[in-house]
Amino acid sequence: MTAPHVSFEFFPPQNLEASFRLWDTVQSLSPLNPRFVSVTYGAGGTTRDLTRDAVATLHKSSGLNVAAHLTCVNATRKETLKIADGFAASGVREIVALRGDPPKGTNQFTAHPDGFADSVELIEALSRTGQFTIRVGAYPEKHPEATSFDADVAWLKRKIDAGATEAITQFFFEADTFLRFRDACAKVGINAPIIPGILPIENWQGAARFARRCGTKVPGWLNDAFVKAVRDDREDLLATAVCTELCSDLIDEGVDSLHFYTMNRPELTRDVCHALGVVPDVRLQNVA
Known part of the structure; x- marks a missing residue:
């Protein structure tokens, strides 16, 4: 098995301990x-400034190829493009362009009167x-707001045709x-590359709740396995095995890149990568 290319998602810290x-x-x-690392935006653009600061710091201090998330929520077109210009000025030339989740407490996205109507416009x-x-x-299992799976696929094509060069899936x-x-x-x-998004399961109950909010199917066999693993204090072992097997199956089907949602907890992601043959680059290890 050829080792895949990997990339990682982080979220911006909101306090000193998280930093x-x-x-x-x-x-x-x-x-x-990693090919790149990305830094997320909070729902409703709530971490906009934190994302900007984390992106700039990582780009300057880590030597990694940093991609900034950018959304349309609660901002005018001018404000959104000003943020993008700020990323470019700091040397960050990769963006994960998203419509964005509605602010907490609301169930539906409403475009700013002077903002982008959707991700395609952005x-x-x-x-x-x-x-x-x-x-x-x-969204490999349909966005919760999409009318159908086929409509969701058609929307992705519109995003690629609008200028995107790669897609990253929900887990x-x-x-x-x-x-x-x-x-x-x-x-x-x-024809653009589609990178599978992989969620190493640090906590099964949290992952299952997250999945339900995203419209991700939770297989019965997986829930049963984690219930037993938690009872027997083998949750970490099962999580590593399940994630590694999922990635291996994808690689066997021709997938050559994987994007890990790290939740800012590296251990499980690192162990899975090692199991897949993604080994540390000694030169980078000496610098880190």
């Missing part, structure tokens, strides 16, 4: 030579600047979920 955790996570994972505007490599999100628990989605994308002419 140390983020830096420890970066130090632990950067020797694995991608088109970013593409026109000529400054960025643009990645987008994809899923079974390889067949991604493979069916990949086939559906190919059928409508999506």
Whole structure:
């Protein structure tokens, strides 16, 4: 099995302790030579300034290829593009362009009167600047607000046609979920790479709640396995095995890149990467 390319998602710290955790996570994972690392935006743009600061700091201090998340929520077009210009000025030329989640307490996205109506408009505007490599999100099990699976695939094609060069999927628990989605994308002419998003399961109950909010199917066999593993104090062992097997199945089907949602906790992600043959680059390890 050929070792895959990897990338990692972090979220911006909101206090001093979280800042140390983020830096420890970066130090632990950067020797694995990721293609890029991304930094998220909070729901409703709540971490906009924190994301900007974390992106700038990581770009300057880590030597990693940093991609900044950017959303349309609660901002005018001018404000959103000013943030993008700030990323470019700091040397960050990669953006994960997303519509964004509605602010907490609301169930529906409402565009700012002077803002971008959706992710396609944001991608088109970013593409026109000529400054960025643009990645987008994809939903292998249908976005909760989409009318159908096919409509969701068609929307992804619109995002690629608008100027995105790569897509990163929401996490899923079974390889067949991604493979069916990949086939559906190919059928409508999506030729851009689609990177599976992988969630190492640090806490099963939390992961299951997160999955339900995202519209991600929770297989019965997986829930049963974790219930037993938690009871027998083997949750970490099962989590490593399940995630490694999922990634191995994807690699066997021709997937060559994986994007890990680290939750700023590096240990499980690092162990899975090692099991897949992604070993530390000694030169990077000495620097980290």
